[in-house]
Amino acid sequence: xxxxxxxLLLSLAIVVSILIVAAVCWHSLEEIxxxxxxxxxxxxxxxxxxxxxVELIKVFVISVxxxxxxxxxxxxxxxxxxxxE
Numbered sequence: 001x002x003x004x005x006x007x008l009l010l011s012l013a014i015v016v017s018i019l020i021v022a023a024v025c026w027h028s029l030e031e032i033x034x035x036x037x038x039x040x041x042x043x044x045x046x047x048x049x050x051x052x053x054v055e056l057i058k059v060f061v062i063s064v065x066x067x068x069x070x071x072x073x074x075x076x077x078x079x080x081x082x083x084x085e
Contacts, residue, residue: 007077010073010076011073011077031055032051035051
């Protein structure tokens with residue numbers, strides 16, 4: 001496989017990973033908004049705080065593997081670039 005295709009594949013992995021992380025973050029924001037609109041009188045500020053904490057943990061757990069893919073892809077792209085020089 002040529003270096004061009006390797007760089008393209010690694011770049012595509014980075015873009016897809018970023019899009020997935022963004023989608024997970026957006027979904028978490030929408031879920032908190034939904035909970036707030038669904039229980040407007042009973043959903044206190046404290047409960048919103050705890051819900052956002054749960055969503056933050058969920059986003060972190062889901063995103064860690066994608067951040068690892070991004071880091072490894074960037075590292076491999078650096079190796080390929082240094083090899084070209």
